[in-house]
Amino acid sequence: MSPSNGSARLFYLDNLRALAMLAGLFFHAALAYSPMAQPFWPSADVLNHPLFDVFAWASHVFRMPVFFLLAGFFAAMLLHKYADGAFWRNRLRRVGLPLLLFLPLLTLAMGVVIQFGLTHIQQKPPLLAFIQAMLNQAEPPAMPLSTMHLWFLYHLLFLYLLTWCGRILLNRQRLSWFTERGPNQLVLLLILACVPALYSVSVPFPAPEWIFPALWALWFYGVFYSLGYACYSIPSLLARFEPFRHYYLLLGALCYAVYYLLLPPTLIPQSQPQGWLKLAITVLESCSAVLWTLCAVLYARRRLNWDSRALAYLSKVSFWLYIVHLPLLFFVQFLLIDLPLAVWAKFILSSGATLVLSLLGFHILVAPTRLASVLGGNRTHQA
Amino acid sequence: MLTALNNTPMIKRLIVKDWQLMKKSLAAYMLGGVVIIGMMGMATPLMFNTGAIMMITLMIVIGARSAIELVVNEKKDQTLAFMMSLPVTAQDYALAKLGANLALYLVPWLLLVLGMLLVIVSTPVTNGVIPLVVLVSVFILLSYCCYLATALLSYSEGYTITVMIMTNLLLNGFIFWIIRMPAVHTTLEAPTASWNSTTLGLLLAGTVLVVGVLVLTAYLQKRKTSFL
Numbered sequence: 001m002s003p004s005n006g007s008a009r010l011f012y013l014d015n016l017r018a019l020a021m022l023a024g025l026f027f028h029a030a031l032a033y034s035p036m037a038q039p040f041w042p043s044a045d046v047l048n049h050p051l052f053d054v055f056a057w058a059s060h061v062f063r064m065p066v067f068f069l070l071a072g073f074f075a076a077m078l079l080h081k082y083a084d085g086a087f088w089r090n091r092l093r094r095v096g097l098p099l100l101l102f103l104p105l106l107t108l109a110m111g112v113v114i115q116f117g118l119t120h121i122q123q124k125p126p127l128l129a130f131i132q133a134m135l136n137q138a139e140p141p142a143m144p145l146s147t148m149h150l151w152f153l154y155h156l157l158f159l160y161l162l163t164w165c166g167r168i169l170l171n172r173q174r175l176s177w178f179t180e181r182g183p184n185q186l187v188l189l190l191i192l193a194c195v196p197a198l199y200s201v202s203v204p205f206p207a208p209e210w211i212f213p214a215l216w217a218l219w220f221y222g223v224f225y226s227l228g229y230a231c232y233s234i235p236s237l238l239a240r241f242e243p244f245r246h247y248y249l250l251l252g253a254l255c256y257a258v259y260y261l262l263l264p265p266t267l268i269p270q271s272q273p274q275g276w277l278k279l280a281i282t283v284l285e286s287c288s289a290v291l292w293t294l295c296a297v298l299y300a301r302r303r304l305n306w307d308s309r310a311l312a313y314l315s316k317v318s319f320w321l322y323i324v325h326l327p328l329l330f331f332v333q334f335l336l337i338d339l340p341l342a343v344w345a346k347f348i349l350s351s352g353a354t355l356v357l358s359l360l361g362f363h364i365l366v367a368p369t370r371l372a373s374v375l376g377g378n379r380t381h382q383a
Numbered sequence: 384m385l386t387a388l389n390n391t392p393m394i395k396r397l398i399v400k401d402w403q404l405m406k407k408s409l410a411a412y413m414l415g416g417v418v419i420i421g422m423m424g425m426a427t428p429l430m431f432n433t434g435a436i437m438m439i440t441l442m443i444v445i446g447a448r449s450a451i452e453l454v455v456n457e458k459k460d461q462t463l464a465f466m467m468s469l470p471v472t473a474q475d476y477a478l479a480k481l482g483a484n485l486a487l488y489l490v491p492w493l494l495l496v497l498g499m500l501l502v503i504v505s506t507p508v509t510n511g512v513i514p515l516v517v518l519v520s521v522f523i524l525l526s527y528c529c530y531l532a533t534a535l536l537s538y539s540e541g542y543t544i545t546v547m548i549m550t551n552l553l554l555n556g557f558i559f560w561i562i563r564m565p566a567v568h569t570t571l572e573a574p575t576a577s578w579n580s581t582t583l584g585l586l587l588a589g590t591v592l593v594v595g596v597l598v599l600t601a602y603l604q605k606r607k608t609s610f611l
Contacts, residue, residue: 162414165410210424211501212420
C-alpha cells in the first residue's frame with residue numbers, strides 16, 4: 001500500500017478497476033433506458049424505467065472518482081519508483097498515446113454509428129431527431145470538437161502536469177498535515193472541497209467532453225486524484241478510514257436517496273435547480289461521491305484483495321473495453337430500439353453484446369499486436 | 384559560434400543549470416497556464432476576455448523573469464564572475480544562455496498559444512479571432528527576443544528594463560493598430576479564420592524579425608572576445 005510496507009501485490013486495486021470499468025459499461029447501457037436521460041442520450045429508447053435512473057446516477061457519483069483515486073495512487077507509485085523523465089515516458093505511452101491514437105478513430109466510428117442510427121431507426125431518440133434537424137439545414141453547423149468518453153485520459157494528462165507542478169511548488173512536509181487530521185475530519189474536508197466544483201455545473205455532474213481542460217473537472221476529480229496520491233504517500237491513511245466504512249456506506253446511501261428525490265424529472269437545461277435547492281443537491285452529491293468512493297476502495301481492500309483469474313482477465317481487457325465500448329453499445333442499442341422487446345431484455349442484450357464484441361475485438365485486434373503492451377493491463381504494481 | 388559547439392557537454396550543463404534554477408517558476412507558469420486556458424474554455428465573453436488578458440500578462444511575465452533572472456542577475460550576483468573561472472569561453476556561455484532562454488520561453492509560449500487556439504476552435508468563440516491571437520502572440524515573442532538580445536548583449540538591467548517597457552507599450556499600440564485594420568477588423572466575427580494578404584504579411588514580417596533578432600544576437604555574441 002505504501003512506499004514502506006514491502007512488496008505485497010495490490011490485487012484489490014486491479015480488481016476494483018476492472019469492476020469499475022464493467023460498471024461503466026452498465027452505466028452507459030442504462031442511460032438508454034433512463035427517463036431522466038431521454039432528452040440527451042443518443043440511443044435513448046422509447047421504453048424506460050426509473051430503476052435505471054436509480055442505478056445509473058448512483059454509479060455515476062462514485063465510479064469516475066474511483067478511477068481518479070486509482071490514477072492518483074498509481075501516479076504516486078510511479079513517481080516513487082522512477083525519475084520524472086521515466087514517469088512522463090510511461091504516462092505518455094500508456095495514456096497520451098492511446099488518446100492520440102483512438103480519439104480520431106472513435107470520432108470516425110461514432111460518426112458512422114450515428115449515421116446508421118439516423119438512417120435505420122424508425123422511433124428516433126430526441127437527440128438523434130435533433131441531429132437530423134440540424135443536418136437538414138441548408139448550412140449544417142459543424143459538430144463541436146470533443147474528447148468523447150476519452151475525456152478521462154485527457155484530463156488525466158493535465159492532472160499529471162499539475163502533479164509535476166505540485167511536486168516542485170509544494171513542500172512535501174505539508175503531507176504531514178493530513179496525517180494529523182482525524183478520518184472524519186478529512187472526509188468533511190473532501191466533501192467541502194468538492195462542493196464549489198460541482199456547484200458550478202449542472203446536476204448530475206456532466207462529462208467534461210470539450211477539447212479543453214474543464215476547471216471544475218480538474219478540481220473535482222483532482223480532489224480524488226490527490227486522495228489517491230496521499231493514500232500511497234501516507235501508509236496509514238486508508239486504514240484510518242477503515243472502521244467507519246459501514247457508516248460511510250449508509251450515510252452515502254442516505255445522501256444519495258435524498259439527492260435522487262431532489263433531482264429534476266428530466267435533465268434538460270430549463271429544469272435545472274437553482275439557488276438553495278441547487279446548493280442542497282450539490283452538497284448531497286458531494287457527500288455521496290466522497291463517501292461511496294472511499295467505501296469502494298475500503299471494501300475492495302477487504303473483499304477483493306485476492307488473485308482472481310476472472311478479474312485478472314477483466315483487468316487486462318478493461319482499457320480496451322473502456323475505449324471501444326461506447327460506439328459498439330450505441331450500435332447495438334440502435335439495432336434494438338425498434339424491436340418489440342421488454343426494457344430489461346434490451347438492457348441485458350445490449351450490455352452483453354457490447355461486452356462480447358469488445359472482448360472479441362481485444363483478442364483479434366489487440367492481443368496479437370503491439371497494442372497489447374500499451375492497452376493490456378499488467379499486474380505488476382507492487383507497493 | 385560553430386567553434387562553441389566543440390564544448391557541447393559544458394553548454395548542456397549550463398542549460399541544465401538554468402533549467403534547474405527556473406524549474407519552480409516554470410511549474411508556476413504551467414499551473415497558471417492550465418487555469419487560464421480553463422477560464423478561456425468556459426467560452427463566456429467575460430471569461431474569454433479575462434483569460435486572454437491574463438494569458439498576455441503571463442507570456443510577458445515569463446519572458447521578463449527569465450531574461451532578468453538568467454542573464455542580468457548573473458552579473459549582478461557575481462555569478463558571471465564565477466562562470467569566468469569555469470572552462471567555458473564567452474561563446475560557450477553566450478550560446479548556453481541563448482539556448483536556455485529560448486527553450487525556457489518557447490516551450491511555455493508554444494503550449495499557451497496552442498492551448499489558446501484549441502480553446503477558440505472548440506468553443507463558440509468565433510474562429511475569426513485566430514489571426515489576431517496568432518499575431519499578438521508573435522509580437523509578444525518578438526518583444527521577448529528584443530529584450531533577451533538586449534540582456535545578452537549588454538548585461539544591463541537598465542537597458543533591458545527600458546526595452547521591456549518600450550515593447551510592452553508598443554504591444555498596446557500594436558493591438559489597436561491591427562484591430563483597426565479592415566483586413567483584421569472585418570473578419571473578427573467570421574466563423575472561420577480568414578488569413579488574407581495583410582495578416583499573412585504581418586505574420587511573415589514578425590517571424591522574419593524574430594529570426595533576424597536572434598541571428599543578429601548570435602552574430603554579435605560571436606564577436607565578443609570576453610565575458611564583460
